[in-house]
Amino acid sequence: MIRAIFWDLDNTLLDFDVAEKEALTTDFREFGLGEFTDEMLSEYMVINRRRWQALERGEMEKQEVLEGRFREFFGLKGFDTSIAAAFNDRYQELLGETICFRDDSYELVKGLKGKYLQCMASNGTKKAQTGKLLNSGFDKLFDLCFISEEIGIEKPAVGFFDVALDEVDKWLEANEADIRGEYLGPVKPSEILMVGDSLTSDMRGANNAGLISCWYNPKGMVNDHGVTIDHEIKDLHEIAGILGRS
Secondary structure, three states: OOOEEOOOOOOOOOOEEEEHHHHHHHHHHHOOOOOOOOOHHHHHHHHHHHHHHHHHHOOOHHHHHHHHHHHHHHHHHHHHHHHHHHHHHHHHHHHHOOEOOOOOHHHHHHHHEEEEEEEEOOOOHHHHHHHHHHHOOHOOOOEEEEEEEHOOOOOOOOOHHHHHHHHHHHHHHHHHHHHHHHOOOOOOHHEEEEEEHHHHHHHHHHHHHOOOOEEEEOOOOOOOOOOOOEEOOOOOOHHHHHOOOO
């Protein structure tokens, strides 16, 4: 039985790629750096991805990812590297201003409200994710929100999920009777569905913590990370079938 759903936010419920390009384009303009081209975006994404993966492996601190990616990118392009911190601060604000839902995700989450405990589980920054929650309306739909910056531990580390499960237990004890007519006792990791697009943070995190893994894979990517996938979907509406079988 699935009693709770952990939703990743970026590139699962919301299209992060759209927000990222818009935020960087605006940030470049505001800092007087000229046009932000598609070629620049490709170069930046390589740097950004490498640093986030280092963070997930515990090899780099969060702030070094956030500011360091821009220092490295600005150095590569011949820009002033001293503006990296200020550029990143503004970037975090801008990320929350462009909202593009994936697969009618707002209506999907809204339709499940009151039927399952629904939580956001994200490695994004507090500033960016708070903006996204408010501007998307998800802040009124999620029962709990788990942001790694607040927890102090990043997905896929089991510690992130340990903290989250403690809060889930408290919530279910207080509210599950309103959903199912009775409280079913302490939650088991195997009663939580983790839905996300990332093999290295969402799915590996689900494996580490014993959650049910649901890989949102609309592009048909290959699982080349040795991660166990319980469910694979290309459209978020397929969640209904998974929940119906639980």
